[in-house]
Amino acid sequence: MEIVFLGTSAAMPTKYRNHPAIALLNEGEVILLDCGEGTQRQLIRAKVNYMHISRIFITHLHGDHFLGLPGLIQTMSFSGRDQPLEIFGPEGIDGLMENILSMGYYEKNFEIKVNEIEETVIAEGKNYEIEAFKVEHSVTAFGIFFREKKDRRFLRKKAEEFGIPPGPLYKKLQNGEPVEFNGKVITPEMVLGKPREGFKVLYTGDTRPLEEIVRRCRGAVLIHDSTFSGKLQRNAIEALHSTSIEAADTAKKGGAKALFLTHISPRYKNATPLLEEAREIFKNSFLSEDLMRVNLGEIVY
Numbered sequence: 001m002e003i004v005f006l007g008t009s010a011a012m013p014t015k016y017r018n019h020p021a022i023a024l025l026n027e028g029e030v031i032l033l034d035c036g037e038g039t040q041r042q043l044i045r046a047k048v049n050y051m052h053i054s055r056i057f058i059t060h061l062h063g064d065h066f067l068g069l070p071g072l073i074q075t076m077s078f079s080g081r082d083q084p085l086e087i088f089g090p091e092g093i094d095g096l097m098e099n100i101l102s103m104g105y106y107e108k109n110f111e112i113k114v115n116e117i118e119e120t121v122i123a124e125g126k127n128y129e130i131e132a133f134k135v136e137h138s139v140t141a142f143g144i145f146f147r148e149k150k151d152r153r154f155l156r157k158k159a160e161e162f163g164i165p166p167g168p169l170y171k172k173l174q175n176g177e178p179v180e181f182n183g184k185v186i187t188p189e190m191v192l193g194k195p196r197e198g199f200k201v202l203y204t205g206d207t208r209p210l211e212e213i214v215r216r217c218r219g220a221v222l223i224h225d226s227t228f229s230g231k232l233q234r235n236a237i238e239a240l241h242s243t244s245i246e247a248a249d250t251a252k253k254g255g256a257k258a259l260f261l262t263h264i265s266p267r268y269k270n271a272t273p274l275l276e277e278a279r280e281i282f283k284n285s286f287l288s289e290d291l292m293r294v295n296l297g298e299i300v301y
Contacts, residue, residue, distance in 0.1 A: 001026050001148070001199050003221065003260075003294040006042035010227045010241070010263045011064055013038065018290055019064045020263060022203060022223065023048050024146060026128065032056040033144055033203050039068035040075050046291050051081055055123055057130070058089035059205030060141035061096060070100050077109050084111040088123065088132075090140045091116055117142050127198070133216070135207035138240045143205055145216055148198025158191045199296045202256075206263060208237070209246040217254035221296060223288070224250060226261035229274050244274035248281035258299045262288040 002025040009017035019036020023043065030052040032039070043050045050072060058066045066089070076085070087097060097114045100106075115122065119142075123130040131145040154174050164170070164186065169179045178187045200220035204213055207225050228236045230245035242250075244261050251259035259282055264271050271287055278285035284299075 035068040037067040040072040146201040150198040153193035214254040217256040222256040248278035259285040
């Protein structure tokens with residue numbers, strides 16, 4: 001599984017940073033977190049197939065987080081897409097999509113399913129679930145929590161102790177079905193190992209620091225709003241954003257696996273000082289950059 005940072009700026013793009021967007025690559029599926037203006041070109045530059053995008057999650061309705069939708073949808077249509085696309089967003093996303101799809105001479109050859117985000121598990125896939133939770137910003141905004149679901153290991157020796165021969169019965173037990181063998185019912189719990197924890201990615205979107213984020217981020221790759229350096233905390237409080245120091249403090253308190261600073265203010269032509277601040281508090285901190293790719297299997301504490 002990979003994270004691809006497509007846009008890492010705040011409010012306005014710069015020469016080096018595009019509007020916010022992050023792609024999660026999971027077994028051929030692409031999940032998009034936010035879709036700032038220019039995201040479709042960033043996808044092309046990053047060599048991420050936009051036709052494989054299944055779901056787009058818009059954390060809130062500030063323009064820098066959704067204005068890439070019209071162009072991306074139009075490009076998908078031009079490219080012959082016929083698979084449905086799901087778009088999730090806060091209250092108002094239905095009206096927003098109606099307006100987008102009524103702009104100009106708009107062609108769309110595939111179904112778009114629009115879903116209003118609630119504080120719950122809002123989407124599930126073959127090997128994952130995605131949960132949304134409210135964050136603190138100047139408008140209704142949500143964080144997005146991706147959690148990989150891993151099958152429990154099949155304990156072959158345990159199955160052999162029950163005398164079960166390799167074959168279809170193994171498969172049923174692995175799929176969570178009880179089986180009957182030699183007059184005895186064998187349940188999956190008798191031959192499966194403990195639940196395994198998969199990859200976790202927590203994206204805050206735009207927010208002030210929250211205990212809710214601390215609570216969720218244990219063992220997760222935390223992608224946290226870091227609009228300002230610690231020297232501008234008053235600005236962060238007034239604008240309802242976070243500093244790099246606050247992001248690092250959250251990662252440390254919550255026991256995150258790694259921290260990626262993003263949503264960097266355009267005032268920072270060189271954002272290295274933000275990273276230095278963060279690493280003084282949480283060593284496994286990184287500064288996100290446009291087109292950066294992160295293989296989750298290679299991240300270590």
